[in-house]
Amino acid sequence: MSFIGTIKRRFSPGQSNQQHPAAATQQAAPTNVEFKGYAVTDASNWSSFNVIDFQPKTWEDTDIELAITHCGVCGSDVHTITSGWGSFPTPLVVGHEIIGKVTRVGSKVKGFKVGDRAGVGAQIGACYSCRACKTDNEQYCPKKINTYAGEYPDGVKTQGGYSMAIRAHEQFVFPIPEKLESRYAASMLCxxxxxxxxxxxxxxxxxxxxxxxxxxxxxxxxxxxxxxxxxxxxxxxxxxxxxxxxxxxxxxxxxxxxxxxxxxxxxxxxxxxxxxxxxxxxxxxxxxxxxxxxxxxxxxxxxxxxx
Structure with missing residues:
Protein backbone atom coordinates (compact mmCIF):
# COMPACT_ATOMS: atom_id res chain seq x y z
CA MET A 1 0.00 0.00 0.00
CA SER A 2 1.22 3.51 -0.77
CA PHE A 3 2.40 5.97 1.85
CA ILE A 4 -0.74 8.08 1.35
CA GLY A 5 -2.97 5.02 1.47
CA THR A 6 -1.36 3.89 4.71
CA ILE A 7 -2.00 7.27 6.31
CA LYS A 8 -5.66 7.30 5.23
CA ARG A 9 -6.29 3.71 6.28
CA ARG A 10 -4.64 3.70 9.67
CA PHE A 11 -4.93 7.20 11.06
CA SER A 12 -7.47 9.97 10.52
CA PRO A 13 -7.21 12.79 13.09
CA GLY A 14 -10.64 14.14 12.28
CA GLN A 15 -12.44 10.84 12.90
CA SER A 16 -11.36 9.93 16.41
CA ASN A 17 -14.10 9.22 18.96
CA GLN A 18 -11.76 9.92 21.86
CA GLN A 19 -11.80 13.18 23.82
CA HIS A 20 -9.49 15.52 21.98
CA PRO A 21 -6.38 16.49 24.02
CA ALA A 22 -6.99 20.11 23.07
CA ALA A 23 -10.73 20.07 23.78
CA ALA A 24 -10.59 22.46 26.74
CA THR A 25 -11.21 26.13 26.04
CA GLN A 26 -9.57 27.79 29.05
CA GLN A 27 -6.73 30.22 28.44
CA ALA A 28 -4.11 28.50 30.58
CA ALA A 29 -2.83 25.11 29.49
CA PRO A 30 -1.77 22.36 31.90
CA THR A 31 1.89 21.49 31.69
CA ASN A 32 1.40 17.72 31.58
CA VAL A 33 -0.72 17.58 28.39
CA GLU A 34 0.34 15.06 25.77
CA PHE A 35 -0.91 14.89 22.19
CA LYS A 36 -1.28 11.78 20.06
CA GLY A 37 0.33 11.44 16.66
CA TYR A 38 1.09 8.91 13.97
CA ALA A 39 4.86 8.52 13.92
CA VAL A 40 7.74 6.78 12.23
CA THR A 41 9.48 5.12 15.16
CA ASP A 42 12.21 3.29 13.26
CA ALA A 43 14.09 5.13 10.51
CA SER A 44 14.97 1.84 8.84
CA ASN A 45 11.27 0.95 8.54
CA TRP A 46 9.83 4.26 7.36
CA SER A 47 6.58 2.82 5.97
CA SER A 48 5.51 1.51 9.37
CA PHE A 49 3.69 4.07 11.53
CA ASN A 50 2.70 3.85 15.17
CA VAL A 51 0.47 6.02 17.33
CA ILE A 52 2.54 7.77 20.00
CA ASP A 53 2.03 10.29 22.78
CA PHE A 54 4.24 13.36 22.56
CA GLN A 55 4.86 16.56 24.45
CA PRO A 56 3.63 19.69 22.67
CA LYS A 57 5.28 23.09 22.73
CA THR A 58 5.52 24.58 26.22
CA TRP A 59 2.47 26.83 26.55
CA GLU A 60 2.93 30.59 26.29
CA ASP A 61 0.46 33.48 26.34
CA THR A 62 1.06 34.07 22.62
CA ASP A 63 0.11 30.51 21.66
CA ILE A 64 -2.86 29.01 19.87
CA GLU A 65 -3.93 25.38 20.04
CA LEU A 66 -5.70 23.61 17.19
CA ALA A 67 -7.66 20.38 17.03
CA ILE A 68 -6.44 19.05 13.68
CA THR A 69 -9.06 18.03 11.13
CA HIS A 70 -7.00 17.88 7.92
CA CYS A 71 -3.36 17.48 6.96
CA GLY A 72 -1.95 17.19 3.45
CA VAL A 73 0.84 14.88 2.33
CA CYS A 74 3.80 16.93 1.10
CA GLY A 75 6.77 15.62 -0.85
CA SER A 76 8.89 16.93 2.02
CA ASP A 77 7.24 14.40 4.33
CA VAL A 78 8.28 11.51 2.11
CA HIS A 79 11.79 12.89 1.55
CA THR A 80 12.20 13.24 5.31
CA ILE A 81 11.06 9.79 6.43
CA THR A 82 12.95 8.03 3.63
CA SER A 83 16.13 9.82 4.78
CA GLY A 84 16.39 11.57 1.44
CA TRP A 85 17.51 14.68 3.28
CA GLY A 86 19.72 12.89 5.78
CA SER A 87 18.97 11.30 9.12
CA PHE A 88 15.99 12.37 11.21
CA PRO A 89 15.06 12.06 14.89
CA THR A 90 12.65 9.33 15.94
CA PRO A 91 9.89 9.05 16.81
CA LEU A 92 8.80 11.59 14.21
CA VAL A 93 5.34 12.80 13.25
CA VAL A 94 5.50 14.51 9.86
CA GLY A 95 2.93 16.71 8.12
CA HIS A 96 3.00 20.50 7.69
CA GLU A 97 -0.13 21.28 5.70
CA ILE A 98 -2.38 21.55 8.72
CA ILE A 99 -5.97 22.73 9.11
CA GLY A 100 -7.94 22.62 12.34
CA LYS A 101 -10.28 24.34 14.77
CA VAL A 102 -8.97 26.67 17.47
CA THR A 103 -9.55 25.14 20.89
CA ARG A 104 -7.42 27.39 23.09
CA VAL A 105 -5.93 30.86 22.79
CA GLY A 106 -3.33 32.59 24.93
CA SER A 107 -4.12 35.77 26.83
CA LYS A 108 -1.96 37.87 24.48
CA VAL A 109 -3.35 36.45 21.25
CA LYS A 110 -5.26 38.84 19.00
CA GLY A 111 -7.40 37.97 16.00
CA PHE A 112 -8.34 34.41 16.97
CA LYS A 113 -11.03 32.93 19.15
CA VAL A 114 -12.06 29.42 20.12
CA GLY A 115 -13.94 27.79 17.25
CA ASP A 116 -12.14 29.62 14.45
CA ARG A 117 -10.75 27.57 11.57
CA ALA A 118 -7.03 28.05 11.10
CA GLY A 119 -3.94 26.56 9.50
CA VAL A 120 -0.27 25.93 10.24
CA GLY A 121 2.40 25.50 7.58
CA ALA A 122 5.99 24.31 7.41
CA GLN A 123 7.43 26.76 9.93
CA ILE A 124 6.33 27.02 13.52
CA GLY A 125 8.87 29.29 15.19
CA ALA A 126 11.68 31.82 14.86
CA CYS A 127 13.85 34.03 17.05
CA TYR A 128 11.60 37.09 16.45
CA SER A 129 14.55 39.45 16.93
CA CYS A 130 16.98 39.12 13.99
CA ARG A 131 16.98 41.30 10.88
CA ALA A 132 14.93 38.75 8.96
CA CYS A 133 12.28 38.50 11.66
CA LYS A 134 12.03 42.27 12.06
CA THR A 135 11.40 42.73 8.33
CA ASP A 136 8.63 40.10 8.08
CA ASN A 137 10.98 37.50 6.61
CA GLU A 138 10.91 34.91 9.38
CA GLN A 139 11.41 32.15 6.80
CA TYR A 140 15.02 33.37 6.46
CA CYS A 141 15.66 33.42 10.22
CA PRO A 142 18.84 31.44 11.00
CA LYS A 143 17.06 30.10 14.09
CA LYS A 144 13.81 29.16 12.35
CA ILE A 145 11.96 26.19 13.82
CA ASN A 146 10.37 23.71 11.44
CA THR A 147 6.93 22.33 12.19
CA TYR A 148 8.41 18.85 12.57
CA ALA A 149 11.93 17.50 13.18
CA GLY A 150 12.77 20.79 14.87
CA GLU A 151 13.46 21.78 18.44
CA TYR A 152 12.36 24.64 20.66
CA PRO A 153 14.94 26.49 22.80
CA ASP A 154 13.78 24.57 25.88
CA GLY A 155 14.47 21.23 24.20
CA VAL A 156 10.92 20.23 23.26
CA LYS A 157 10.93 18.47 19.88
CA THR A 158 8.46 19.60 17.22
CA GLN A 159 5.99 17.08 15.82
CA GLY A 160 3.83 17.60 12.76
CA GLY A 161 0.27 17.42 11.58
CA TYR A 162 -0.45 13.70 11.41
CA SER A 163 -1.65 14.13 14.93
CA MET A 164 -4.67 15.08 17.01
CA ALA A 165 -3.58 18.61 17.84
CA ILE A 166 -0.87 21.20 17.47
CA ARG A 167 0.22 24.19 19.54
CA ALA A 168 1.93 27.16 17.90
CA HIS A 169 2.88 30.82 18.30
CA GLU A 170 0.13 33.02 16.86
CA GLN A 171 2.54 34.39 14.24
CA PHE A 172 2.54 31.01 12.50
CA VAL A 173 -1.19 30.36 12.66
CA PHE A 174 -3.32 31.62 9.78
CA PRO A 175 -7.09 32.15 9.47
CA ILE A 176 -8.80 30.15 6.72
CA PRO A 177 -11.44 31.97 4.63
CA GLU A 178 -14.96 30.68 5.20
CA LYS A 179 -15.56 29.82 1.54
CA LEU A 180 -12.36 27.78 1.20
CA GLU A 181 -12.89 24.12 2.10
CA SER A 182 -10.35 22.61 4.47
CA ARG A 183 -9.53 19.75 2.09
CA TYR A 184 -8.42 22.30 -0.50
CA ALA A 185 -6.84 24.75 1.91
CA ALA A 186 -4.43 22.28 3.51
CA SER A 187 -1.89 22.03 0.68
CA MET A 188 -1.92 25.81 0.26
CA LEU A 189 -0.10 26.00 3.60
CA CYS A 190 2.99 24.60 1.86
Whole structure:
Protein backbone atom coordinates (compact mmCIF):
# COMPACT_ATOMS: atom_id res chain seq x y z
CA MET A 1 0.00 0.00 0.00
CA SER A 2 1.22 3.51 -0.77
CA PHE A 3 2.40 5.97 1.85
CA ILE A 4 -0.74 8.08 1.35
CA GLY A 5 -2.97 5.02 1.47
CA THR A 6 -1.36 3.89 4.71
CA ILE A 7 -2.00 7.27 6.31
CA LYS A 8 -5.66 7.30 5.23
CA ARG A 9 -6.29 3.71 6.28
CA ARG A 10 -4.64 3.70 9.67
CA PHE A 11 -4.93 7.20 11.06
CA SER A 12 -7.47 9.97 10.52
CA PRO A 13 -7.21 12.79 13.09
CA GLY A 14 -10.64 14.14 12.28
CA GLN A 15 -12.44 10.84 12.90
CA SER A 16 -11.36 9.93 16.41
CA ASN A 17 -14.10 9.22 18.96
CA GLN A 18 -11.76 9.92 21.86
CA GLN A 19 -11.80 13.18 23.82
CA HIS A 20 -9.49 15.52 21.98
CA PRO A 21 -6.38 16.49 24.02
CA ALA A 22 -6.99 20.11 23.07
CA ALA A 23 -10.73 20.07 23.78
CA ALA A 24 -10.59 22.46 26.74
CA THR A 25 -11.21 26.13 26.04
CA GLN A 26 -9.57 27.79 29.05
CA GLN A 27 -6.73 30.22 28.44
CA ALA A 28 -4.11 28.50 30.58
CA ALA A 29 -2.83 25.11 29.49
CA PRO A 30 -1.77 22.36 31.90
CA THR A 31 1.89 21.49 31.69
CA ASN A 32 1.40 17.72 31.58
CA VAL A 33 -0.72 17.58 28.39
CA GLU A 34 0.34 15.06 25.77
CA PHE A 35 -0.91 14.89 22.19
CA LYS A 36 -1.28 11.78 20.06
CA GLY A 37 0.33 11.44 16.66
CA TYR A 38 1.09 8.91 13.97
CA ALA A 39 4.86 8.52 13.92
CA VAL A 40 7.74 6.78 12.23
CA THR A 41 9.48 5.12 15.16
CA ASP A 42 12.21 3.29 13.26
CA ALA A 43 14.09 5.13 10.51
CA SER A 44 14.97 1.84 8.84
CA ASN A 45 11.27 0.95 8.54
CA TRP A 46 9.83 4.26 7.36
CA SER A 47 6.58 2.82 5.97
CA SER A 48 5.51 1.51 9.37
CA PHE A 49 3.69 4.07 11.53
CA ASN A 50 2.70 3.85 15.17
CA VAL A 51 0.47 6.02 17.33
CA ILE A 52 2.54 7.77 20.00
CA ASP A 53 2.03 10.29 22.78
CA PHE A 54 4.24 13.36 22.56
CA GLN A 55 4.86 16.56 24.45
CA PRO A 56 3.63 19.69 22.67
CA LYS A 57 5.28 23.09 22.73
CA THR A 58 5.52 24.58 26.22
CA TRP A 59 2.47 26.83 26.55
CA GLU A 60 2.93 30.59 26.29
CA ASP A 61 0.46 33.48 26.34
CA THR A 62 1.06 34.07 22.62
CA ASP A 63 0.11 30.51 21.66
CA ILE A 64 -2.86 29.01 19.87
CA GLU A 65 -3.93 25.38 20.04
CA LEU A 66 -5.70 23.61 17.19
CA ALA A 67 -7.66 20.38 17.03
CA ILE A 68 -6.44 19.05 13.68
CA THR A 69 -9.06 18.03 11.13
CA HIS A 70 -7.00 17.88 7.92
CA CYS A 71 -3.36 17.48 6.96
CA GLY A 72 -1.95 17.19 3.45
CA VAL A 73 0.84 14.88 2.33
CA CYS A 74 3.80 16.93 1.10
CA GLY A 75 6.77 15.62 -0.85
CA SER A 76 8.89 16.93 2.02
CA ASP A 77 7.24 14.40 4.33
CA VAL A 78 8.28 11.51 2.11
CA HIS A 79 11.79 12.89 1.55
CA THR A 80 12.20 13.24 5.31
CA ILE A 81 11.06 9.79 6.43
CA THR A 82 12.95 8.03 3.63
CA SER A 83 16.13 9.82 4.78
CA GLY A 84 16.39 11.57 1.44
CA TRP A 85 17.51 14.68 3.28
CA GLY A 86 19.72 12.89 5.78
CA SER A 87 18.97 11.30 9.12
CA PHE A 88 15.99 12.37 11.21
CA PRO A 89 15.06 12.06 14.89
CA THR A 90 12.65 9.33 15.94
CA PRO A 91 9.89 9.05 16.81
CA LEU A 92 8.80 11.59 14.21
CA VAL A 93 5.34 12.80 13.25
CA VAL A 94 5.50 14.51 9.86
CA GLY A 95 2.93 16.71 8.12
CA HIS A 96 3.00 20.50 7.69
CA GLU A 97 -0.13 21.28 5.70
CA ILE A 98 -2.38 21.55 8.72
CA ILE A 99 -5.97 22.73 9.11
CA GLY A 100 -7.94 22.62 12.34
CA LYS A 101 -10.28 24.34 14.77
CA VAL A 102 -8.97 26.67 17.47
CA THR A 103 -9.55 25.14 20.89
CA ARG A 104 -7.42 27.39 23.09
CA VAL A 105 -5.93 30.86 22.79
CA GLY A 106 -3.33 32.59 24.93
CA SER A 107 -4.12 35.77 26.83
CA LYS A 108 -1.96 37.87 24.48
CA VAL A 109 -3.35 36.45 21.25
CA LYS A 110 -5.26 38.84 19.00
CA GLY A 111 -7.40 37.97 16.00
CA PHE A 112 -8.34 34.41 16.97
CA LYS A 113 -11.03 32.93 19.15
CA VAL A 114 -12.06 29.42 20.12
CA GLY A 115 -13.94 27.79 17.25
CA ASP A 116 -12.14 29.62 14.45
CA ARG A 117 -10.75 27.57 11.57
CA ALA A 118 -7.03 28.05 11.10
CA GLY A 119 -3.94 26.56 9.50
CA VAL A 120 -0.27 25.93 10.24
CA GLY A 121 2.40 25.50 7.58
CA ALA A 122 5.99 24.31 7.41
CA GLN A 123 7.43 26.76 9.93
CA ILE A 124 6.33 27.02 13.52
CA GLY A 125 8.87 29.29 15.19
CA ALA A 126 11.68 31.82 14.86
CA CYS A 127 13.85 34.03 17.05
CA TYR A 128 11.60 37.09 16.45
CA SER A 129 14.55 39.45 16.93
CA CYS A 130 16.98 39.12 13.99
CA ARG A 131 16.98 41.30 10.88
CA ALA A 132 14.93 38.75 8.96
CA CYS A 133 12.28 38.50 11.66
CA LYS A 134 12.03 42.27 12.06
CA THR A 135 11.40 42.73 8.33
CA ASP A 136 8.63 40.10 8.08
CA ASN A 137 10.98 37.50 6.61
CA GLU A 138 10.91 34.91 9.38
CA GLN A 139 11.41 32.15 6.80
CA TYR A 140 15.02 33.37 6.46
CA CYS A 141 15.66 33.42 10.22
CA PRO A 142 18.84 31.44 11.00
CA LYS A 143 17.06 30.10 14.09
CA LYS A 144 13.81 29.16 12.35
CA ILE A 145 11.96 26.19 13.82
CA ASN A 146 10.37 23.71 11.44
CA THR A 147 6.93 22.33 12.19
CA TYR A 148 8.41 18.85 12.57
CA ALA A 149 11.93 17.50 13.18
CA GLY A 150 12.77 20.79 14.87
CA GLU A 151 13.46 21.78 18.44
CA TYR A 152 12.36 24.64 20.66
CA PRO A 153 14.94 26.49 22.80
CA ASP A 154 13.78 24.57 25.88
CA GLY A 155 14.47 21.23 24.20
CA VAL A 156 10.92 20.23 23.26
CA LYS A 157 10.93 18.47 19.88
CA THR A 158 8.46 19.60 17.22
CA GLN A 159 5.99 17.08 15.82
CA GLY A 160 3.83 17.60 12.76
CA GLY A 161 0.27 17.42 11.58
CA TYR A 162 -0.45 13.70 11.41
CA SER A 163 -1.65 14.13 14.93
CA MET A 164 -4.67 15.08 17.01
CA ALA A 165 -3.58 18.61 17.84
CA ILE A 166 -0.87 21.20 17.47
CA ARG A 167 0.22 24.19 19.54
CA ALA A 168 1.93 27.16 17.90
CA HIS A 169 2.88 30.82 18.30
CA GLU A 170 0.13 33.02 16.86
CA GLN A 171 2.54 34.39 14.24
CA PHE A 172 2.54 31.01 12.50
CA VAL A 173 -1.19 30.36 12.66
CA PHE A 174 -3.32 31.62 9.78
CA PRO A 175 -7.09 32.15 9.47
CA ILE A 176 -8.80 30.15 6.72
CA PRO A 177 -11.44 31.97 4.63
CA GLU A 178 -14.96 30.68 5.20
CA LYS A 179 -15.56 29.82 1.54
CA LEU A 180 -12.36 27.78 1.20
CA GLU A 181 -12.89 24.12 2.10
CA SER A 182 -10.35 22.61 4.47
CA ARG A 183 -9.53 19.75 2.09
CA TYR A 184 -8.42 22.30 -0.50
CA ALA A 185 -6.84 24.75 1.91
CA ALA A 186 -4.43 22.28 3.51
CA SER A 187 -1.89 22.03 0.68
CA MET A 188 -1.92 25.81 0.26
CA LEU A 189 -0.10 26.00 3.60
CA CYS A 190 2.99 24.60 1.86
CA UNK A 191 2.83 24.18 -1.91
CA UNK A 192 0.55 27.18 -2.29
CA UNK A 193 2.48 29.72 -0.26
CA UNK A 194 5.83 28.54 -1.64
CA UNK A 195 4.85 29.79 -5.09
CA UNK A 196 2.63 32.66 -3.97
CA UNK A 197 5.49 34.37 -2.14
CA UNK A 198 7.72 35.06 -5.19
CA UNK A 199 4.70 35.99 -7.32
CA UNK A 200 3.62 38.54 -4.74
CA UNK A 201 7.12 39.87 -4.03
CA UNK A 202 7.93 40.40 -7.68
CA UNK A 203 4.67 42.07 -8.58
CA UNK A 204 2.91 39.46 -10.69
CA UNK A 205 -0.14 41.06 -12.23
CA UNK A 206 -1.60 42.75 -15.33
CA UNK A 207 1.05 43.50 -17.93
CA UNK A 208 3.51 41.02 -16.43
CA UNK A 209 4.70 37.73 -17.94
CA UNK A 210 5.30 34.80 -15.61
CA UNK A 211 7.18 31.63 -16.56
CA UNK A 212 6.57 28.48 -14.54
CA UNK A 213 8.94 25.54 -14.95
CA UNK A 214 7.38 22.21 -14.00
CA UNK A 215 3.63 21.89 -13.49
CA UNK A 216 3.31 19.54 -10.56
CA UNK A 217 2.20 20.00 -6.97
CA UNK A 218 3.69 23.48 -6.68
CA UNK A 219 3.60 24.44 -10.35
CA UNK A 220 -0.14 24.01 -10.78
CA UNK A 221 -0.71 26.44 -7.90
CA UNK A 222 1.69 28.88 -9.55
CA UNK A 223 -0.35 28.74 -12.76
CA UNK A 224 -3.62 29.29 -10.90
CA UNK A 225 -2.28 32.13 -8.76
CA UNK A 226 -0.38 33.92 -11.53
CA UNK A 227 -3.46 33.82 -13.76
CA UNK A 228 -5.72 35.03 -10.94
CA UNK A 229 -3.33 37.96 -10.43
CA UNK A 230 -3.77 38.91 -14.07
CA UNK A 231 -0.39 37.84 -15.44
CA UNK A 232 0.32 36.32 -18.84
CA UNK A 233 1.30 32.77 -17.92
CA UNK A 234 3.89 30.60 -19.70
CA UNK A 235 3.91 27.01 -18.44
CA UNK A 236 6.85 24.69 -19.19
CA UNK A 237 6.32 20.94 -18.91
CA UNK A 238 8.00 17.83 -20.30
CA UNK A 239 4.71 15.90 -20.17
CA UNK A 240 2.55 16.09 -23.27
CA UNK A 241 -0.26 14.46 -21.29
CA UNK A 242 -0.52 17.50 -19.01
CA UNK A 243 -1.09 20.09 -21.73
CA UNK A 244 -4.89 20.13 -21.73
CA UNK A 245 -5.11 20.25 -17.93
CA UNK A 246 -2.59 23.10 -17.81
CA UNK A 247 -4.67 25.05 -20.30
CA UNK A 248 -7.76 24.47 -18.15
CA UNK A 249 -5.85 25.94 -15.19
CA UNK A 250 -5.53 29.15 -17.16
CA UNK A 251 -2.07 29.09 -18.72
CA UNK A 252 -1.87 31.33 -21.79
CA UNK A 253 1.03 29.39 -23.29
CA UNK A 254 2.11 25.78 -22.70
CA UNK A 255 5.59 24.80 -23.85
CA UNK A 256 6.45 21.11 -23.95
CA UNK A 257 10.20 20.69 -23.58
CA UNK A 258 11.84 18.10 -25.81
CA UNK A 259 15.19 16.40 -25.20
CA UNK A 260 17.14 19.36 -26.58
CA UNK A 261 15.30 22.09 -24.71
CA UNK A 262 15.26 19.81 -21.68
CA UNK A 263 18.75 21.16 -21.01
CA UNK A 264 16.99 24.13 -19.40
CA UNK A 265 15.30 21.84 -16.90
CA UNK A 266 18.58 20.12 -16.07
CA UNK A 267 20.33 23.46 -15.65
CA UNK A 268 17.63 24.67 -13.26
CA UNK A 269 17.91 21.42 -11.31
CA UNK A 270 21.65 21.95 -10.87
CA UNK A 271 21.04 25.50 -9.67
CA UNK A 272 18.44 24.32 -7.17
CA UNK A 273 20.65 21.47 -6.00
CA UNK A 274 23.45 23.91 -5.24
CA UNK A 275 21.23 25.47 -2.56
CA UNK A 276 20.40 22.22 -0.86
CA UNK A 277 23.55 21.40 1.08
CA UNK A 278 24.07 18.26 -1.01
CA UNK A 279 27.84 18.28 -0.59
CA UNK A 280 30.02 18.51 2.49
CA UNK A 281 31.16 21.96 1.35
CA UNK A 282 27.64 23.42 1.21
CA UNK A 283 26.09 25.43 4.01
CA UNK A 284 22.81 24.31 5.62
CA UNK A 285 19.81 25.39 3.59
CA UNK A 286 18.47 27.89 6.14
CA UNK A 287 21.90 29.49 6.54
CA UNK A 288 22.22 29.83 2.78
CA UNK A 289 18.82 31.51 2.55
CA UNK A 290 19.90 33.98 5.20
CA UNK A 291 23.06 34.80 3.23
CA UNK A 292 20.91 35.57 0.20
CA UNK A 293 19.31 38.46 2.07
CA UNK A 294 21.29 41.37 0.63
CA UNK A 295 19.02 44.16 1.87
CA UNK A 296 21.62 45.48 4.31
CA UNK A 297 23.94 46.33 1.41
CA UNK A 298 21.23 48.17 -0.49
CA UNK A 299 20.84 45.50 -3.17
CA UNK A 300 17.60 43.86 -4.21
CA UNK A 301 16.48 40.92 -2.10
CA UNK A 302 17.11 37.49 -3.56
CA UNK A 303 13.96 35.42 -3.51
CA UNK A 304 14.20 31.70 -3.93
CA UNK A 305 10.77 30.13 -3.45
CA UNK A 306 10.67 29.16 0.20
CA UNK A 307 8.05 27.76 2.57
Missing amino acids: AGLTVYSPLKRHGAGPGKKVGILGIGGLGHYAVLFAKAMGSEVYAFTHSESKVEDIKKMGADHVIVTDEASGKLSRLMFEVMKSYGGSSTHSAPYTTHLYWLDAVATGKARMNDPCH
